[in-house]
Amino acid sequence: MRLHRNLCFATVDGLLLIFNEGKYADKVVQSLLKRDKRWGSRDRGFVAETTYDIVRWKRLYAEIAEVKEPFSRDDVWRMFAVWATLKGIKLPDWKYFEGTPTRKIKGRFDELSKIRKIKQSIPDWLDELGVKELGEEKWSKEIESLNQQAEVILRVNTLKTTKEKLKAELFDLDIETTEDKNYPDALILKERGNVFTTDAFKNGLFEVQDASSQLVAPFLNIQPGMRVVDTCAGAGGKTLHLASIMENKGQIIALDIYDHKLKELKRRAKRNGAHNIEPRHIESTKVIKKLYDKADAVLIDAPCSGLGVLRRNPDAKWKLQPEFLDRIRATQEEILSTYSRMVKSGGQLVYATCSILPSENQEQVNKFLKDNEEFTLVKDKKVLSYESGFDGFYMALLKRK
Template structure:
């Protein structure tokens, strides 16, 4: 591979924003890709994937390059040189790469690869919490899997098309997809492609949604005609899946504390042809209390550490702090205690997170069931999805039924 100056400069500019200004990697990359209309698919892929790669391996590369935060541009070029050397890419004769110690880089990599926190490029506290909660052997496998680049998985919108039809339509655009045996509405791309520019996306035939995330709506056992509450709907990825499973019949109340996310859900619902969704902003406890004992199904896709989705959000490793996890666990229990009251007798509730930590998952469910409100519920089943076993994001979901 030959390095092109303008593409490399874009990567360095992006890393400056992500590392030094705290910007989110996905937003930065979106901006970078709009820089030059002459860039082809390969150029765009280089900028996006190289930026994500260096973000993912920040601690390892910084350690090898012997640089410390905050990184100035020279530091970032040194980290870039480490990335290129480890990828086997010949460094061009640019001033930024003068005196790069190629043999030393490879030697340091071999040395640091014996220590998990460097090998997997994670903060000390994250390595400690993962080891403590999952055990040494499982955590080693899990964090290695969470450092792999995520596959692109589509969820077919069955309100508008079928898996077979969508596969054929994308094949005609030279986008090849495979069916996934245990995921009824999923198609996995064989190679990365810009699916958002296709007519199929603009017509609402699919959403991009990880395979593990697609399990959650299925877990909720919804049926056409029910009243369903998606209590932490966000921009509505799972809400839209629920709408397709309900065949647009019945009512879905999509709730969130952020009005702007619900606006995005409205836009997506229109594109998807989902007509049975009613967004409601949670601006007071009254919004929740009005629905006490009235829902056939409630989904609590709870706010969490996001440790199960590091493959697609590698910068979260550097933004996340241990204090946040302590705080979010209190929030999760408060939400369970309050929102579960919307489930009517005989109704069901799914508690889900995109975390792999038992303290955010089964331990929260156990604590809830031991409480006064939770005593009215029984655990029907749960599913602990680990990335190193599934090949997709880490997730947890528990199905609870209200008995009285």
Template sequence: MRLHRNLVFAVIDALNLIFNEGEYADKVIEKVLKYDKRWGSRDRGFIAETTYDIVRWRRLYDEIAGVHAPYSRQALFRLFAVWAVLRGINLPDWKQLENTPERRIKGRFDELSKIRKYRESIPDWIDQLGIKALGEKRWTKEIAALNKQAQVILRTNTLKTDKASLQQLLKEESIETKTLTGHLDALQLTERKNVFTTQAFKNGLFEVQDASSQLVAPFLEVEPGQRVVDACAGAGGKTLHLAALMQNKGQLIAMDIYESKLKKLKIRARRNGVHNMETRPIASTKAIKKLYGKADRVLLDAPCSGLGVLRRNPDTKWKLQPEFLKTVKTIQQEILRDYSKMVKPEGKMVYATCSILPEENNQQVEAFLASPEGENFTLARERHIYPSESGFDGFYMALLTKAQA
């Protein structure tokens, strides 16, 4: 591989924004890829994948390069040099890459790879948390799986097409896919490509959604004609899936504390051909109280640590702090106790997270069921999805049923 100066400099700029300015990796990539309209798909792919790689292996590369945050521009080039050497890429004769100790880099890599916290590039506190929560054997498997690059998975929008037809249309646009066992509407790209420029996407025939995430909406057992509330909708990937499962019939209410996310959801809903959805920002407790005892189904896709989705959000490892985990656990319990009041007698509720920690998952459900607000609910079933077993994101989901009045 021949390194091009403008592409490498774009990577350095991206790393500076992520590591030194604290910006989110996905937003940074989106920004940096707009630098030069002449860049083709391979150029853009190099910038995005190289940046994510260095973010993912930051701690390991720090130790090898002997640099630490805050990073000077030269330090960022040293991280890049480590990345290139470990991939067998010949370094060009640039002053920023002068005197790169290639043999030392390889030797340090071999040495540090024997220690999990360096091999898997994680902060000490997350490594200790994982061992305590899951045991050393499972945690070692999970963190290794979470450091693998995420696949591109599509969810067929069954309001507009079916999986076989979508697969054929994508093939005509030179995008090859394969089906996934146990995931009814999912297609996985066999080769990474930008699917957002396809006519199929513009026509609303699919959404990009991880295979594990696609299991959450069906877990709620919705039916056409029901009143369904997605109480933590965010940008609405699961909301749109619920609309498809409801066949556009009934009432689907998407709620979130961030109105800006709901505005984006409206745009996605129009593209998807969703007609039974309305958005309601949660500006106060009134929005929730108005729905007490009125929902057939409630989805609580709760805010969480995000430790199950490190494959696609590797910068979470460096942004997450112990204090946030304590705070978010309090929020999860408040959401369970307050939002569960929307479920009508004999209704159902799903509590879900993209975490693999029991303290955010089944332990939260157990605490809710032991509370006054949870006394009329029973746990019908739950599912833990571990990346080391599924090959996809880590998720948890619990289906809770409410007793008759």
């Protein structure tokens, strides 16, 4: 591979924004990709993947390059040189790479790879927490898996098409996909690519949604005609899946505290041809209280640490702080206690997170069941990334007596 100056400059600019100014990697990459209209898909792919790669391995590369935060531009170039050297890419004769100790970089990598928290490039406190909650062996496997690049996975919108038809339509566009029998609505891209420019996407034939996330809506055991409440709907990834399972029959009330997310959900629902979704902005507790004892089924896709989705959000491990985890556990407890009151007698509830930590998952459910005897646990599912090959997730199905 030959390095191109303008692509490398864009990557370094993006990394400085992510590392020093706390900008979100996905937003930075989106902005970078609009920087030069002459860039082809390979150029944009290089900028996106290199940026994410260096963000993912920030601690390891910084230790090898012997630089510390806040990083200067020269520091980031040194980290870039480490990335390129470890990838076996020949460094061009640019001033930024003068005196790069190639042999020393490889030696330092071998030496530091013996220390898990540096090899897997995570903060000390997170490594300690992972061991405490999952155990040494399981945590080692899980964090290694969470450092792999996520695959692009589509969820077929069965309101508009079938898996077979969509697979054939994409194949005609030279987009090859594979299937997994455990995920009936999923198509996995063989090669990463921008599927958002296709007519199939514009016509609402699919959404991009990780395979583990696709397990949540079916877990609720809903039927067409039911009244379902998605309490933390956000921009509606799981809401839209619920609508397709319900075949547009019945009612889905999509709640969220952020109005702009619900506006995005409306836009997506229109594209998907999902007509049974009613977004409601939680402006006060009245919105929630009006739904007490009214729902056949309630989905609580709770806010969480997001540790199960580090494959697609590698910058999250640098933003996450121990005190945030304490706050989010308290929020989860409160949400579960309050929103569960929407479930009518005989109805069902799913509590789900994209976390791998038992303290956010089964421990929260156990605590809730202890305090709310009218609910019983039907089943739960722990999805670890190293076992599934996809995101880490948790879901518990509860029934109200």
